[in-house]
Amino acid sequence: MKSQDIRANFLEFFKEKSHRIVPSAPMVIKDDPTLMFTNAGMNQFKEFFLGNSIPKETRVVDTQKCLRVSGKHNDLEEVGKDTYHHTMFEMLGNWSFGDYFKEEAIAWAWEFLTEVCKIDKDCLYVTVFEGSTDKDNLAKDEEALELWRKIVAEDKILYGNKKDNFWEMGDQGPCGPCSEIHVDIRPAEEKAKVPGASLVNQDHPQVVEIWNLVFMQYNRRANGDLESLPSKHVDTGMGFERLCMVMQGVQSNYDTDVFTPIIREIETITSAKYAKDEAVDIAIRVIADHIRAVSFSIADGQLPSNTGAGYVIRRILRRAIRYGFTFLDTKEPFMYRLVKVLSDTMGDAFPELRDQRQLIENVVKEEEHSFLKTLDQGLVLLDNIVASNKGKTIDGRKAFELYDTFGFPIDLTALILGERGYELDEKGFEIAMQEQKKRSRSASEVSKEDWVVLDSDNEQEFVGYDMLEASVKLVKYRKVTSKKEGEQFQMVFNLTPFYPEGGGQVGDKGYLELVNGDVVYILDTKRENNEIVHFSKELPATLTDKFKAVVDKKQRQRTAANHTATHLLHQALREVLGEHVEQKGSAVHSKYLRFDFSHFAKLTVDELREVENFVNARISGNLPLVENRNIPMEEALEQGAMALFGEKYGDAVRTIRFGQSVELCGGTHVKNTGDIWHFKIKSEGAVAAGIRRIEAITSDAVKDFYSENNKMLFEIKDLLNNTADPVKSVTALQEENSLLKKQVEALLKEKAKNLKGELLQELTEVNGIQFLAKQLSLDAAGIKDIAFEMGNNKDNLFLLFAAENDGKALLSCYISKELVAQKNLNAGTIVRELGKYIQGGGGGQPFFATAGGKNPNGIAEALEKAKGYLG
RNA sequence: GGGGGAUUAGCUCAGCUGGCUAGAGCGCUUGCCUGGCAGGCAAGAGGUCACCGGUUCGACUCCGGUAUUCUCCA
Secondary structure, eight states, rough: OOOHHHHHHHHHHHHHOOOEEOOOOOBSSSTTTTOOOOOOOGGHHHHHHHHHOOSSOOOEEEEEEEEEESTTTOOOTTTTTTSSSOOOOEEEEEEEEEOHHHHHHHHHHHHHHHHHHIOGGGEEEEEEEEOOOOOTTOOOOOOHHHHHHHHGGGGEEEOOOOOHOHHHOOOOEEEEEEEEEEEOOOHHHHHHHGGGEEEEEEEETTEEEEEEEEEEEEETTSSSSSEEEEEEEEEEEEEEEHHHHHTOSSGGGGTTTTTTTHHHHHHHHHHHOOTTTTHHEEEEEEHHHHHHHHHHHHHOOOOOOOSHHHHHHHHHHHHHHHHHHHSOOOOSOOGGGGHHHHHHHTTTTOHHHHHHHHHHHHHHHHHHHHHHHHHHHHHHHHHHHTTTOOOEEOOHHHHHHHHHHHOOOHHHHHHHHTTOOOOOOHHHHHHHHHHHHHHHHTTTTTEEOOEEEEOOOOEEEEOOTTOSEEEEEEEEEEEEEETTEEEEEEESSSSSOOBBBBBOOOOOOEEEOOOTTEEEEEEEEEEEETTEEESSSSSOOOOSSSSEEOOHHHHHHHHHHHHHHHHHHHHHHHHHHHTOOOEEEEEEEEOOOOOOOEEEEOOHHHHHHHHHHHHHHHTTTTTTTTTEEEEEHHHHHHHOOOTTOOOOOOOOEEEETTTEEEEEEOOOOOBBBBOOOOOEEEEEEEEEEEEEEEEEEEEHHHHHHHHHHHHHHHHHHHHHTOSHHHHHHHHHHHHHHHHHHHHHHHHHHHHHHHHHHHHHHHOOTTTTEEEEEEEEEOOOOHHHHHHHHTTTTTTTTTEEEEEEEEEEEEEEEEEEEHHHHHHHHHHHHHHHHHHHGTTTEEESSSSSSEEEESGGHHHHHHHGGGGGGGG
């Protein structure tokens, strides 16, 4: 069975059991500081299990794209070395939110595997939680056991401990026992030798867990106690790639049709052959795996970058490039050519791949290109290190520098050194690495004290769409200390008019007014774990009183103007450039706005003007804000609202409409586009392959901008005697200037020639040496010039020139090189010695040197003494 | 957020511990030669050494700051 059919069958199977098929959440997580990527199917349903929100459907089925790049069993560096680890994978799952429980979950899982997938029952093993004797003192999961006994032979049921069969989300929250289903795909003769039951959960590549059924029935409280949940949930996760391996009768995930088309394409492009040589195989698996992870991330809007999640993506991509470079001899970009095959095979299930294919290819190609360049440069640097190295061991610190500063992979360094018979001092590298980590950690160290809870009211509300002032009560606060900000306080209120940073828009600033009239400034507002946290430098003197919370109105209005302008800009770009324009990032500040979008070429001056005009036409059109705070997602989309790739939306969404521009958005906006006053693009440029960035300003900032420009123009006009046409005047000035320059140059040349002629006349011959010591009225560069000029075509010249500038004395000594060699003279030494008379010092080269001093009165004496060196 | 590196001609880069009147290759312009794929030869133009400040007799070079960019760590 083809993988596409396996996925479709799974979704269809549960749809028939009244499940609603929902799309995969984005793989990249944007507003959870503790998690960068979706790493399990349940991530997007967390809020339902926590009870923070009520799901609209109680039965749901999906396939979730996941990325695991860290953790004990999935270190990035391990992927590719075996046949079953991946960075990116799909998790098939069926979910019950307070609906069915163990009976259905177990029966359906078994039905799907044995009836739909037709997997031989004899190969399947199931595990049941055996209970625990620790302080939780949990009983054996008799309920699950009884259910399994009805359908599975007794000898296929195994018991698992708390580590394997009791699932917890974190320190707190819903948890419960689970049942895993394992499958043994070894050949019959091996099964006969070693019973499969003994290999379950033993990391055997052919006796693997394919499905985990989690039964959430407890809630772990903050004090560590367990309590029964009023409504029980089911959370299941089945590794799609493993299921395909089992169904397609192969021994490796990479031999399923999820990967084989990509592997065939790698073979075609690189002429390498899979399944011949282990090193090559690893490289091919690494590339096949990583191109998936990288492509899906980019489709979700996460581009490779040098920070955060983007940096993880860059590392994954670079790891694949490096394996290709070393083992498949790919010295040119090639991975971007795999994107087509990937989008062909997975584009049906994940349309974002197909829609974003061009962008993914551009970005990957650009990344490959720049990393190959990095490798090239690194190879040269490594050559230098080796060439200047004494002995056979290369200093680990040097290798670290190569890695840290130039991005040259350490394992490649080790490999190349090995080939050349050198050894890498790995300890030195490790030490340098640890130092670097320590530095980073201590710099970003933040110490957070415990929350002080004053009030149990936890249903805080954001009222800032409608008001900028509100009477609030402090619910909890804590002190946070960081190196950068020093001591800060974080406060949570029962309700707040302050907008927390999100959707590209900055958090509100403002102040709290106390009953006695004192004021505490709020410096920033952020959302953390669905709570709105206010930052300040001090705490209010009285904690339990009510405060008047006041948002900085001016900043909020400017920000709102910029946010609305961002929507209009988005619309304008799609109108002017085409429908391929997608928002790729946005930053809305009070002073300016920044908008990143996919587009393949630099915008022309005409296009920029057209975009500006489009936006300004809508501003002068005085379009009113039409806000819909709570409408179903489908309805919003029907109205043509623009949703972003890689953005997670709930079932109910907020839409913001200005004329034809409709977007899903949580930010704050002006009441009418007329409030924006004016929109002005300040710059347009590239941020990555296929991504452009526009920076623009609105309202007051535009006024400031024009008034600044106007002021400058008046100043320029003033300088040009109030000319009517400054451009013409400046052009005329420039022409005149260049003409004068040429004339001056000619004159100076003429003058120098004359001076040179005069000075040559004044030369006297002493001991066969052409000599002159004289004070000139030139600066240091002029003296140098004339001295070198005079020295041309002469091999027995000795010059000492002096000058007085700004009350300081200057001596320059020139001696023909031939003379220097013959008589063993040194202008540097001479100038230093003569420097005494002008109370200064100096130096230079043997044939030309200068000295400076603060006593011009000594010049005469210095010139006088010059003769003394001729003997 | 923290550390390190880079910024020199249109492009790619040299320029060692401060002192050659800032160079090379490619490209460009002009002239001559040449029936063969990156043609050859010769001449020439092209630089605020990223920017600001400091140290020094003297700064592309050293120090501090700013900008841009690369890179590693978080």
